[in-house]
Amino acid sequence: MTEFSGRIERLLDMVEKVIIMKGEIPSDPTMWEIHMSGGIIRVDAEHMDRTTAFRKQYLKTFNTPAPGFKDDWIPFVQVLGEMAETTVAGEESELVYIAKQIMEKIRELPITDDQGDAGTGRALLRLGGYLCLSSTRIGEIVEVMHYHIAPNVLSTTMTALGYKAEGTRPIRCNGKLYRFWWFKESIINENADPSEIPEEKISEGDA
Structure with a gap:
């Protein structure tokens, strides 16, 4: 067991959880919340390998500098890690929030088995256990909702949330190949009626 200096021992004694x-x-x-007598110090896990972020938060919370660690920092963090309980954050990150909001809009779209309709982006195409939507239509939804998020970042986030298959795959519609996002059918609300697809036609060049 690591032997700490008296100042670090007193610091550890302040830690409640x-x-x-x-x-x-x-x-x-991933955030570390260090609950201490008199305050809570929050540090991003990526910054727990060095003292800088901890010392700044300590000074902000307690209005006094943290003790010097010298070679004690990594053993100190190891002790904190042994004390820690792990949980899922109650607040969504910005990326997760945006992905969920866009997913709600996608769920509102009608569903079709007609690849011609799918090529226009007006409907989700049911195909092999997935409901597919053109990349162009995804971009339009993002633009209308005024979100600033790169398509690859949104795709990766939705994949991580379990909404869709990884990446995009092409589907031939009306003789042209379009890139599609493949959403898991179980994720999409399937109450939409394919007959709700608007009658007006959109040329392939507009899809």
Whole structure:
């Protein structure tokens, strides 16, 4: 067992509990909450390998500098880790929030078995256990909702949430290949009626 200096021992004595909060998806930040007598210090896990973030938060919380660690920092973090309980963060990250909001809009779309309709982006195409939507239509939804998120980031986030298959795959519609996002059929609300697809036609060049 590591022997700490008296100042670090007193610091450990102040620690009441440690909570490590993970996000819903791997790219979400993992936060360490160190509950101490008189305050809570929150540090991103990516910054727990060095003292800087901890010392800044300690000074902000207690209005006094944390003791110097010298070579004690990593053993100190190991002790905190042994004390820690792990939980899922109650608040969604911005990426998860955006992905969920866009998913709600996608669920509102009608469903079709006609690849011609799917090529226009006006409907989800039912295919092999998936409901597919053109990449162009996804971009339009993002733009209308005024979100600023790169398509690859949104795709990765939705895949991590279990909404869709990884990446995009092409489907031939009306003689042209379109890139589609393949959503799991169980995720989409299937109450939509294919007859609700608007009658007006959209040319392939607009899809």
